[in-house]
Amino acid sequence: MSMPYYRQIVADIRARVAAGEWPPGHKLPSTAELIEFYKVELDTATLAPSTLRHAIGLMIELGELRGQQGLGVFVADGPE
Amino acid sequence: MSMPYYRQIVADIRARVAAGEWPPGHKLPSTAELIEFYKVELDTATLAPSTLRHAIGLMIELGELRGQQGLGVFVADGPE
DNA sequence: GACAATTTGTCCGTATGTATT
DNA sequence: CAATACATACGGACAAATTGT
Numbered sequence: 741m742s743m744p745y746y747r748q749i750v751a752d753i754r755a756r757v758a759a760g761e762w763p764p765g766h767k768l769p770s771t772a773e774l775i776e777f778y779k780v781e782l783d784t785a786t787l788a789p790s791t792l793r794h795a796i797g798l799m800i801e802l803g804e805l806r807g808q809q810g811l812g813v814f815v816a817d818g819p820e
Numbered sequence: 821m822s823m824p825y826y827r828q829i830v831a832d833i834r835a836r837v838a839a840g841e842w843p844p845g846h847k848l849p850s851t852a853e854l855i856e857f858y859k860v861e862l863d864t865a866t867l868a869p870s871t872l873r874h875a876i877g878l879m880i881e882l883g884e885l886r887g888q889q890g891l892g893v894f895v896a897d898g899p900e
Numbered sequence: 901g902a903c904a905a906t907t908t909g910t911c912c913g914t915a916t917g918t919a920t921t
Numbered sequence: 922c923a924a925t926a927c928a929t930a931c932g933g934a935c936a937a938a939t940t941g942t
Contacts, residue, residue: 741936744910770926788912790870793928801878809927810920821917824929850907868931873909889908890939902942909937917929 745787749778749795757815764817829858829875837895844897
């Protein structure tokens with residue numbers, strides 16, 4: 741295992757943010773949508789919610805994303 | 821819920837490290853032992869391995885702990 | 901080298917709680 | 922009240938690394 745799923749997801753999200761595809765304040769797709777999306781991107785038949793959540797939760801903890809219950813997950817504004 | 825289990829565990833570990841009870845390089849009790857320990861400390865009948873792992877994994881990601889497969893989890897040396 | 905025991909690492913699927921619309 | 926969406930927790934399965942026999 742070169743890189744576990746959750747790290748690949750973190751890397752992908754970071755790449756999109758860095759590329760400006762998802763700028764600060766942008767709302768990410770919902771958890772359910774991201775799961776379907778990364779199933780294709782990671783070419784796996786199964787991707788558990790807990791695994792995707794692991795990736796997202798990690799980035800929230802690191803301040804790269806901001807989760808708002810009931811609303812969505814957003815790209816954090818730069819560290820002011 | 822004032823503070824979820826995994827955050828209470830993080831706070832407790834940080835407190836022990838800060839107090840010098842677990843100095844840098846110290847090997848933490850094994851996952852199984854920590855589960856039993858925190859079941860008492862958090863006064864809960866059940867504490868899943870995944871929940872404890874959440875706390876530990878978070879601190880590893882933040883560089884406060886260092887995990888070594890097959891060996892154990894250690895208090896990280898100061899951020900040099 | 902082979903094997904078992906121990907321990908951490910990843911992932912699965914599900915259930916329930918909480919906040920927003 | 923209902924729908925949507927994130928947040929926490931459960932418990933188990935298997936992989937991978939280390940140590941000792």
